[in-house]
Amino acid sequence: MNTPSSLEELIKALRCLPGVGPKSAQRMAYHLLQRDRQGALHLARSLDQAVSSVRHCSKCNNFSEEDVCPMCRSQRRETDMLCVVEMPADLLMMEQAQCYRGMYFVLMGRLSPLDGLGAKDLPLERLLKRARELSCEVILATNFTIEGEATAHYLATLLRAQGLKVSRIARGLPVGGELEHVDSGTLAQAVLERRTVTE
Template sequence: MIGMMPSHLDELITALRCLPGVGPKSAQRMAYHLLQRDRAGAQHLAQSLERAMASIKHCSKCNNFSEQEVCALCASPKRDAGLLCVVEMPADLLMMEQTQCYRGMYFVLMGRLSPLDGIGARELHFDRLVKRVQEHSCEVILATNFTVEGDATAHYLATLLQSQGVKVSRIARGLPVGGELEQVDSGTLAQAMLERREVLA
């Protein structure tokens, strides 16, 4: 492909491939569409990406994306500080909020244990999670996905936290095994949350 098209176009196609599920052909179609049919949209996309990269960081308490040091959810006095729900990704937090059945706090791991991909406890900031639990005595609700990696993450965290006397529960398996939280309807997720059980070592 190099040498057959302008270098900046080739660079754009390569850049678009960083998106999940986007292969060479899809990236090429996106680049052509933006350049030929939606230059205004392309400009807006570029500006939005630049602003987001410059202003969005991680909340110092829950690790979710935020433009402030402490996000609005963590700063809210209406949340129950006695409950801390651990989720894998920001999309899972949003899904939990849509159930309108949980009013506690969150910690977003930004992933799950996956040794083959080089993702361990350090990459998931387990130390920050433990520190937060120690500072605020609370029940920890593990709401990782019911996948092999999600279960392994929940088991690791349950063992780690219970060894320090922390009450740990896991959302019930009202969710389909192998399912992702963001793909589940809010009613099913709400029921799983209500039927959570204490994790026994």
């Protein structure tokens, strides 16, 4: 059976999504065309709109429809701290936790030599410019993966060379976690990063 060329194109296009293989792309395409044509049209319009209007904020590098995003323009944000995260989803988690009111910089990635991603693939000049503008403490909040740790180490060296104060978010036991259910790496890190108990 010959598949219509436009359907083949749709299946091929859906494969650009992370974690979507040929079978998943085929199922999605069939579902959209057979059961949810209105949803397919809405998806197409939304995708077209986002691609044409969303860009990077010139200050924090997060996605924005304006040159400077509302968060960077806000007078309520503290300007004595700059938190560096890997992706917009990490920024959203920080905001949902309501534990931080400073400024952000989104790398839109991390160092990953195995994936061919090096320092040249990150907006490091923009990060340095932003950190110098604010002249503040830079908090490295990259993930605790091998790539995230390598990125944090590289950034710390780069930022300290500019005379900036650099800190790293702490690791350890999750709130409400029980020792018997924690992996040995997390437990070891919690012991290494222990704090003095004060009254």
